[in-house]
Each structure stands twice: as C-alpha cells, then as structure tokens.
Amino acid sequence: MSEENRREDKLLGLFILGCVLLLPPLVGLASGRWLQGWPALVVYILLVWAGIIAGIAYVVERRLARSRTDDGEADG
Amino acid sequence: MMDTGLVLFTSIAYLALLFAIAYVVDRTKERGHGSTLVYVLSIAVYCTSWTFYGSVGRATTSGLGFLPIYLGPTLACCLGWLVLRRILIVAKANRITSIADFIASRYGKNPVIAVLVTVIAVIGSVPYIALQLKAVSTSFSILVAAPNQLDSFLPLPPVLLDTALWSALLLAVFTILFGTRHLDASEHHRGMVAAIAFESVVKLATLTAVGLFAVFGLFGGFGDLFERALETPALEQLFHLDGIEHGANWAGMIFLALAAAICLPRQFQVWVIENRDLRHLDRALWGFPVYLFAINLFVLPIALAGLLTLPRGSDPDLFVLTVPLAGGASGLALAAFIGGLSAATGMVIVETVALSTMVSNDLIMPVLLRLKAMRIAQRADVTSLLLSIRRIAIIVIVMLGYLYMRQVGNAYALVAIGLVSFAAVAQFFPAILLGLFWPRANARGAIVGITGGFVVWLYTLLLPSFAQSGWLAQSFITEGLFGLWLLKPYALLGLDGLDPVTHSLFWSMLINIGGIVGISLSTRQSGLERAQAALFTESGALQGGAVRLWQGKAPLKELRALVGRFIGIERAEAAFADHLRRRRLDPAGPTADAELVRHAERLLAGAIGSASARVIIATVAEEQPLGLDDVMRILEETSQAIEYSRRLEEKSRELEAATNELRVANERLKELDRLKDDFVSTVSHELRTPLTSIRSFSEILHDHPELDDGQRRQFLAIVIKESERLTRLINELLDLAKIEAGGLDWQMARVDAAELVREAAQSIGQLFRDKGVVLELDLPDNPLPVEGDRDRLMQVLMNLLSNAVKFSPAGRGRVLLAADRVGTQVEIVVSDNGPGIAARDQHVIFERFRQVGDTLTGKPQGTGLGLAISRMIVEHHRGRIRVVSGTPGEGATFRVTLPLRPEVIAAVP
Numbered sequence: 006m007s008e009e010n011r012r013e014d015k016l017l018g019l020f021i022l023g024c025v026l027l028l029p030p031l032v033g034l035a036s037g038r039w040l041q042g043w044p045a046l047v048v049y050i051l052l053v054w055a056g057i058i059a060g061i062a063y064v065v066e067r068r069l070a071r072s073r074t075d076d077g078e079a080d081g
Numbered sequence: 082m083m084d085t086g087l088v089l090f091t092s093i094a095y096l097a098l099l100f101a102i103a104y105v106v107d108r109t110k111e112r113g114h115g116s117t118l119v120y121v122l123s124i125a126v127y128c129t130s131w132t133f134y135g136s137v138g139r140a141t142t143s144g145l146g147f148l149p150i151y152l153g154p155t156l157a158c159c160l161g162w163l164v165l166r167r168i169l170i171v172a173k174a175n176r177i178t179s180i181a182d183f184i185a186s187r188y189g190k191n192p193v194i195a196v197l198v199t200v201i202a203v204i205g206s207v208p209y210i211a212l213q214l215k216a217v218s219t220s221f222s223i224l225v226a227a228p229n230q231l232d233s234f235l236p237l238p239p240v241l242l243d244t245a246l247w248s249a250l251l252l253a254v255f256t257i258l259f260g261t262r263h264l265d266a267s268e269h270h271r272g273m274v275a276a277i278a279f280e281s282v283v284k285l286a287t288l289t290a291v292g293l294f295a296v297f298g299l300f301g302g303f304g305d306l307f308e309r310a311l312e313t314p315a316l317e318q319l320f321h322l323d324g325i326e327h328g329a330n331w332a333g334m335i336f337l338a339l340a341a342a343i344c345l346p347r348q349f350q351v352w353v354i355e356n357r358d359l360r361h362l363d364r365a366l367w368g369f370p371v372y373l374f375a376i377n378l379f380v381l382p383i384a385l386a387g388l389l390t391l392p393r394g395s396d397p398d399l400f401v402l403t404v405p406l407a408g409g410a411s412g413l414a415l416a417a418f419i420g421g422l423s424a425a426t427g428m429v430i431v432e433t434v435a436l437s438t439m440v441s442n443d444l445i446m447p448v449l450l451r452l453k454a455m456r457i458a459q460r461a462d463v464t465s466l467l468l469s470i471r472r473i474a475i476i477v478i479v480m481l482g483y484l485y486m487r488q489v490g491n492a493y494a495l496v497a498i499g500l501v502s503f504a505a506v507a508q509f510f511p512a513i514l515l516g517l518f519w520p521r522a523n524a525r526g527a528i529v530g531i532t533g534g535f536v537v538w539l540y541t542l543l544l545p546s547f548a549q550s551g552w553l554a555q556s557f558i559t560e561g562l563f564g565l566w567l568l569k570p571y572a573l574l575g576l577d578g579l580d581p582v583t584h585s586l587f588w589s590m591l592i593n594i595g596g597i598v599g600i601s602l603s604t605r606q607s608g609l610e611r612a613q614a615a616l617f618t619e620s621g622a623l624q625g626g627a628v629r630l631w632q633g634k635a636p637l638k639e640l641r642a643l644v645g646r647f648i649g650i651e652r653a654e655a656a657f658a659d660h661l662r663r664r665r666l667d668p669a670g671p672t673a674d675a676e677l678v679r680h681a682e683r684l685l686a687g688a689i690g691s692a693s694a695r696v697i698i699a700t701v702a703e704e705q706p707l708g709l710d711d712v713m714r715i716l717e718e719t720s721q722a723i724e725y726s727r728r729l730e731e732k733s734r735e736l737e738a739a740t741n742e743l744r745v746a747n748e749r750l751k752e753l754d755r756l757k758d759d760f761v762s763t764v765s766h767e768l769r770t771p772l773t774s775i776r777s778f779s780e781i782l783h784d785h786p787e788l789d790d791g792q793r794r795q796f797l798a799i800v801i802k803e804s805e806r807l808t809r810l811i812n813e814l815l816d817l818a819k820i821e822a823g824g825l826d827w828q829m830a831r832v833d834a835a836e837l838v839r840e841a842a843q844s845i846g847q848l849f850r851d852k853g854v855v856l857e858l859d860l861p862d863n864p865l866p867v868e869g870d871r872d873r874l875m876q877v878l879m880n881l882l883s884n885a886v887k888f889s890p891a892g893r894g895r896v897l898l899a900a901d902r903v904g905t906q907v908e909i910v911v912s913d914n915g916p917g918i919a920a921r922d923q924h925v926i927f928e929r930f931r932q933v934g935d936t937l938t939g940k941p942q943g944t945g946l947g948l949a950i951s952r953m954i955v956e957h958h959r960g961r962i963r964v965v966s967g968t969p970g971e972g973a974t975f976r977v978t979l980p981l982r983p984e985v986i987a988a989v990p
Contacts (some may be wrong), residue, residue: 016161028331028332041309054155054868057155057156
C-alpha cells in the first residue's frame with residue numbers, strides 16, 4: 006500500500022510542478038520574447054507540457070513494468 | 082466551390098463506415114478486456130468540433146489562449162490515480178451508470194441530487210450539442226458555397242433544407258442504434274466506443290494534414306511562418322501573456338478545463354462507464370495528454386497562416402477549411418470537413434448516450450415509479466419501456482440542440498459556447514472531489530452548493546449569452562438586472578476585468594464550494610448518507626470490501642421477478658443463480674437476505690441508476706430504515722469483530738508459547754526419567770559390589786573354620802571395611818535424597834570461612850601425611866564471615882580435600898588450600914597437581930555416580946556422590962562450585978564461591 010501511495014504522490018508532485026510552471030507568474034516570463042525567430046512562449050509551454058506528459062508516462066510505465074514482473078513471478 | 086453531391090456523398094459514406102465499424106465490433110464475440118489504445122482514443126472525444134474549428138478561431142484573437150483547455154486535462158491526468166482511479170473503482174463496485182448516478186450515490190442515493198445533476202447536465206450540454214450541429218452545417222455550406230465566400234454569415238436556410246437538421250436526425254438515429262441496444266449500461270457500448278476511437282484518429286490525421294499544408298505548403302516551414310508573424314504587429318501581440326487579468330483568465334481556464342475533463346457527461350461516460358478494465362486507465366493517463374498535445378501542435382500555425390493569407394474579415398472559426406480551400410487544395414479541404422464531421426458526430430453520440438441514460442434513470446423513471454397509477458414495478462416487462470424512454474430522450478436532446486442552434490447559435494463564437502458548457506458541468510466538480518475525500522460532505526450541502534453554483538452560472542453566463550443573441554435586452558449586460566450596476570452579469574458586485582467565463586467560474590465556485598462546506602459543517606448526515614460516504618471515501622471500500630449496512634429481507638421469488646422485468650428474465654435468473662451458488666444458499670429458499678437484496682439492487686442500478694433502483698427495491702423489500710443507532714451498532718459489531726480477532730490472535734500466540742514450554746518440559750521429564758533409571762541401576766551396582774565382597778568373605782569364614790587367626794582377622798577386616806563403605810554410601814544417598822527433597826535440616830548461622838578452612842586442614846592433615854602429599858594453606862588474617870551450615874560446608878571441604886589427596890601422586894603431591902575475599906564473595910580454592918580433568922568431563926563430574934578415572938584404574942575410589950552433594954550444598958548457600966583444569970597432568974583446581982554476609986559488605990567497601 007505504501008508503495009502505491011508513493012507513486013500516487015509522485016503524480017501529485019507532478020501536478021503541483023505543472024501548476025507552478027504553467028500558471029502565472031512563471032508562464033508570463035516567456036511572454037513576448039523571441040528566440041531566433043521562434044516565439045519563446047510557445048516553445049516554453051510546449052516543452053513544459055511535453056515534460057509533464059513524459060513524467061506521467063515514466064511513473065505509470067514503471068508501475069506497469071513492475072506489476073508485470075510481479076505477476077510473472079507469481080505465475081512462475 | 083465543391084460539388085454538393087460529392088460532399089454529401091463523402092459525408093454519407095463516412096457515416097456509413099462508422100456504422101459498419103460499430104456494427105462489426107458489436108457483433109464480434111467479446112474477448113478479454115478490449116484494447117488500451119481504443120480506450121485512450123475514445124477519451125479523445127474530448128476534442129470536439131470546438132477543438133477542430135474553434136481552437137484556431139480562438140488562437141487568432143488570444144494567441145495561446147486556446148491552450149489552457151488542453152493543459153487542464155493534462156493536469157487532471159496527473160491527478161489520475163488520486164481522483165479518476167478512485168472514481169472508477171467506486172463506480173465499478175456500485176454499477177454506476179452516469180455522473181448523476183455517481184454524485185447521487187455518494188450522497189445517500191439522493192434522488193434530488195440525481196435530478197439536479199441531470200437537469201444541469203442537459204441544460205449545460207444543449208448549447209454544446211448545438212455548437213456541433215452548427216459546425217457541421219456551416220462547414221458544409223462553406224465547402225459548397227462560392228469560393229469567395231469565406232465567412233459563415235449565411236442566411237439561415239429553410240428548416241427542411243437545413244443540413245444541420247438532417248445531420249442532427251442522422252446522428253440521433255446512429256446514437257439510438259448503437260447506444261440503446263440493450264439495457265445494462267454497465268455492459269458498455271463496444272461498437273460505439275470503437276467508432277469513436279476511429280473518429281479520433283480521423284480528427285488528428287486531418288487537422289495535422291491541414292497544419293502541414295499551411296506550414297510547408299503555404300510557407301517555408303515554421304521559421305518562415307513565425308518570421309512573417311513577427312513582422313506583423315497585430316500578430317506579434319498573440320505571443321504575449323501578461324497582466325494580472327490575463328493571468329487570472331489563464332489560470333481560471335486551466336482549472337475549468339481540468340474540471341470539465343472529468344465532469345463532462347461524455348467524458349465521464351468514456352473515462353468511467355465505458356472502461357472495461359481498470360488497468361487501461363494507467364496508460365490513458367499519458368496517452369490522452371499525448372493526443373491533446375499532438376492535435377494542438379498545428380492550431381497556432383493554421384491560425385497564423387489564415388491571418389496572413391486570407392482577406393480581412395474571414396471567419397477565423399473556419400480557417401481549417403478556408404486555408405486549404407484558398408490554397409487550392411480542395412481535396413484537403415474535403416478531408417478537413419470529414420475531420421470536423423468526425424469531431425462533431427463523436428461528441429454528439431457520446432454526449433446524448435450519456436445524457437439519455439441520466440434522463441431515463443434519474444429523471445423519468447423515479448417520477449414514473451412514484452406514480453402509483455403506472456404500477457411500473459408490477460409490469461411484466463419494463464425493459465422496452467426504459468429503452469423507449471432513452472430513445473425519445475436522445476431525439477429530444479438532439480432536437481433541443483438544433484433549436485438552440487437555430488435561435489441562439491449564430492450570434493456567438495464557437496469557443497464561447499463551449500466554455501459556457503464547461504462552466505456548467507464544472508459545478509459538479511466540488512461535489513465529486515469533496516465527496517471522494519471528505520466523509521462529512523452531505524447531501525444538503527451538495528444540493529445547496531450545486532444549485533447555488535448553477536444559479537450563478539445561469540445568471541452570469543447563460544442569460545447574458547441570450548442577451549447577446551437578442552433574446553434579452555442588451556441593457557441586461559450593460560446596466561445589470563433592473564439597472565442595478567451591482568447585478569451586472571459580467572461584473573457582479575463590480576468585479577470587472579475578468580473575462581466572462583472566469584468571472585462566472587469564480588463566483589459560482591465560491592457559492593458552490595462555500596455551500597457544500599458550510600451546509601455540511603452545520604447539518605447532520607442520515608444513516609444511509611453516512612454509509613454511502615464511507616463507501617466512497619474509505620480505502621476499505623476501494624478494495625471492494627462490502628459494507629453491511631442495509632438491513633432487511635425480501636421474498637426471493639418476487640425479487641427475482643422484479644429484477645427480471647428490468648434486465649430480462651434470463652439474465653436475472655442467471656445472475657441470481659450465480660450469486661446463490663457462490664454463497665452456497667438454497668435457490669428455492671423463501672426469502673432473500675440483505676446481501677442478496679443488495680445484489681439485486683446493484684443489478685437494477687446497472688440498468689436504471691441507483692436512485693431508481695432503491696425506489697424499486699423498496700416496493701418488495703421490507704427495509705428497516707438505517708438510523709444512527711443502526712450505524713452505531715454495525716460499527717460496534719465491526720469493532721467487536723476486530724477486537725475478537727485480535728484476542729484470538731493473542732490466544733493462539735499464547736497457546737503456541739505454552740505448547741513450546743510443554744514440549745521443553747516433556748523433554749526434560751524424559752531426560753529425568755532416563756536419569757532416574759540410570760541412578761537406580763548405578764545405585765544397585767554400587768550397593769552390590771561391597772555386598773558381594775562381604776558375603777563372599779563371610780561365607781569363607783563360615784565354611785572354613787580351620788582358617789588360621791591371621792587370615793580370619795584379615796578377612797574380617799575386609800568385611801568391616803566394605804560394611805563401612807556400604808554405610809557411607811547409604812548415608813550419602815540419604816543425604817542426597819534429603820537435599821533433593823528439601824527435607825534436610827539446615828543449621829544456618831554465621832560461619833567464618835577462614836576458620837572453617839583451617840579446621841578442615843587440621844582434621845584431614847593425617848591423610849595427607851600418610852600419602853606424603855604436601856598441603857599448603859593460604860588464608861587471610863581477617864575473618865571471612867558467610868551465612869551457612871557449618872557441618873555441611875565442612876563436608877564440602879572434606880570432600881574436595883579428600884578428592885585432591887586421592888588424585889595427587891604419592892610422595893610428590895602438592896595441594897594448595899586457599900580462601901580469600903573476591904568482591905562480595907568468599908572464594909575457597911582447592912588445587913592439586915594430579916592428572917587433572919579433561920575438558921569434556923569437567924561438566925559431568927558434579928553429576929551423581931560420575932567418577933573420572935574409573936575406566937583407567939578400573940576400581941572406584943569413592944562413591945561418586947561426593948561432588949554431587951557438594952554442589953547441592955553450595956548451591957543451597959547461593960554459591961557456586963566449579964572446576965578449572967588446564968592441560969592434562971597439570972592438576973585440577975576447584976573453586977567454591979559463597980556470598981559474604983551482607984553486613985560485612987556494607988561495612989567494608
């Protein structure tokens with residue numbers, strides 16, 4: 006159970022991190038700036054977004070992988 | 082301009098393909114739990130034509146302002162395990178059929194809440210459905226209109242020629258065919274879900290194709306596009322996101338989308354109701370955001386391309402079509418139209434299925450059931466009635482959407498309508514979230530909160546949207562109700578600067594959450610509410626543990642017939658038989674117990690929702706209402722059971738310990754028994770040896786009177802000596818027995834150990850001199866007072882000394898006798914230079930009849946009881962006796978320690 010809670014907490018941490026990065030004032034920092042012809046705001050948001058998704062995928066997939074090996078051991 | 086026939090044909094062909102997919106999937110035999118991918122793609126029904134067309138439109142005015150609608154769901158996925166997973170587990174365990182059912186179940190299966198949620202969901206969704214129909218019809222008209230027609234301000238066609246009407250009817254038919262085929266809503270609409278998943282692929286593919294065309298067909302890649310945008314000041318503004326108001330709107334939008342991603346009736350339908358395996362959720366938590374990410378990548382580029390290439394005044398909500406059209410790619414435009422059609426149909430189908438379930442289960446059925454005249458519960462077959470209700474509900478809802486579109490829709494941008502719907506369903510979010518984590522949240526609080534939030538939404542969003550469409554006077558918005566500026570719908574109490582949606586969200590959430598929390602804190606829960614709250618919030622419920630809270634019973638036959646009317650006789654029979662078999666109950670028994678009644682209620686709930694199921698079950702079951710006392714009693718029973726089990730565990734541990742002790746004791750007894758046998762046989766042997774000798778010599782003396790005196794005297798001496806030995810042996814045996822039995826009379830007194838040692842040396846001195854062994858004395862000048870029996874202690878010393886002299890070599894033997902104080906003890910040492918005692922024998926010499934050296938000399942030199950008796954005497958004095966012997970041949974040292982008398986310890990530190 007505690008292991009389950011720990012993973013739940015990881016996703017919750019990701020949620021808080023996402024809120025901080027995607028809400029003002031941080032998100033406004035990139036406003037109106039340009040990086041070599043690319044709008045910084047767009048680049049920033051897309052990168053953070055992709056990062057959060059990757060984070061969720063990492064936490065979830067590790068759990069899936071672990072539960073599969075657990076099942077395998079139980080079967081074997 | 083494209084050929085109307087071609088567009089029509091393509092659309093019809095595409096819808097036919099959807100029918101085919103749904104049909105085939107429905108027909109194929111169900112295997113396993115379905116695919117995760119289909120589940121993920123079906124959740125993408127979140128992206129409607131509002132995403133497909135509307136995002137681009139919003140991007141043209143607010144830059145990245147469309148993104149929060151998709152960032153919100155991504156953050157919702159971060160809460161997936163915390164919130165969604167809980168909802169899924171609870172919903173599965175209770176056979177929840179809709180979001181109204183879920184919230185009502187949580188708050189004690191309260192029918193008022195079910196109705197409230199249903200009504201809000203319908204009112205909130207109708208504009209949204211209207212939006213989809215509008216998107217279909219305008220996109221159709223754009224595609225077949227003159228090429229220079231780039232906006233959607235077309236005159237409304239006559240009703241019968243309106244493509245929106247026909248597409249609405251077509252969608253209603255599709256929904257009826259695949260959404261209401263059978264009754265148990267928990268049985269999932271596999272065909273429909275497969276079709277929706279397919280549509281999600283089409284949406285993504287076509288929008289991406291248009292995006293690629295815009296970026297690489299019309300411009301030289303992203304860099305070129307952004308460069309051109311940067312040069313245009315109006316476009317450069319789109320990449321700004323500053324100011325407090327902007328920030329508040331942005332944050333409000335993210336929260337709104339987060340709530341909507343869970344609370345929209347169709348999202349709840351695909352997330353929860355259509356979920357066939359809890360494990361699918363895990364992968365959907367990142368699969369769904371990936372889809373959202375992908376479908377939004379090209380929104381901004383298409384918006385920029387449209388703004389840069391199309392003439393001023395073009396409708397940005399249709400850029401997805403007009404950009405390829407103006408670029409000469411009419412095939413791509415047709416594909417984009419199909420993509421938009423996918424987005425619209427997917428939304429309408431799932432939304433109406435979800436809404437029709439709610440309307441039939443939570444709105445119509447409870448009313449019908451309460452109408453005694455209808456005698457619903459007594460009807461032979463309610464299944465067809467239920468299905469008819471749902472079918473009618475579907476048609477009515479779609480038609481409401483159509484009407485709304487005809488009357489209001491044209492005036493309002495796509496995005497605005499969508500957000501109005503979002504804000505309506507967001508009113509469910511506090512009730513769900515608090516319901517899952519706060520056991521005290523109660524039905525009254527939920528009713529007040531949801532109603533309050535809904536009224537605020539109505540006043541600050543829906544009514545103003547009517548005003549904007551001309552249904553109400555504009556002054557309602559500009560001057561407020563009755564001309565009171567405090568009541569301006571977009572600036573309530575003078576709060577202005579926020580956009581209308583964020584403004585409405587703030588006030589409605591304030592009232593909503595405040596209502597739930599405030600009322601829940603100040604009112605009490607009923608027993609059933611408490612039970613349901615526990616079921617939803619406690620982790621015990623999450624593991625599927627059934628809580629025994631319903632008390633009552635019902636006639637089995639009636640119950641089975643009742644359930645049969647709603648879900649079909651055969652399925653009811655099968656479900657009952659299965660349940661009875663699992664619990665090993667008699668299928669012919671007269672009454673159903675509480676658990677079976679609950680099972681029946683769950684079966685019914687799967688078909689008609691929990692609130693209705695409860696009403697129906699109540700018609701046959703004698704339910705004892707669950708009062709506070711009952712809940713307390715059940716709690717008590719539970720805690721008693723826990724206490725009993727704890728005590729049982731304790732007892733079993735104690736028993737185990739006792740068993741171990743008994744086993745050890747038994748071993749010890751067996752050992753003692755063996756020792757006793759040994760002892761008896763040893764004693765007999767020891768007694769017989771001198772007896773034999775006495776008897777032999779007596780016989781000789783008796784039979785041979787001619788023996789001379791010398792010989793006679795010699796033999797008599799032997800007889801006397803052996804008799805003495807026998808006497809000594811018997812004395813020692815008696816001593817031993819007495820000590821062991823505790824029957825010895827101990828004369829305890831103050832004894833000076835040094836004095837004792839000196840006396841012992843004197844009285845045994847002759848023996849040493851006879852054998853030529855030197856006895857060295859080493860005694861302190863002070864007395865060494867101990868508490869003891871003088872004679873017994875003397876016996877110990879004599880025994881040790883006689884042993885020492887016995888084993889010392891004649892002529893050159895040396896024995897050291899010493900006594901001294903060591904700490905709080907007196908230590909007496911007897912040390913010889915005899916053969917010593919081998920290490921393995923050192924612990925056995927204190928046992929009875931164990932003599933070291935017997936086997937060597939062949940002749941016993943003592944009784945073998947001396948050391949055993951000595952040990953007992955010493956131990957009786959709370960002292961210790963032990964032997965130290967180094968290498969063989971270097972002698973043995975016996976040490977006796979006795980405690981000093983207490984007053985001596987105190988006096989001399």
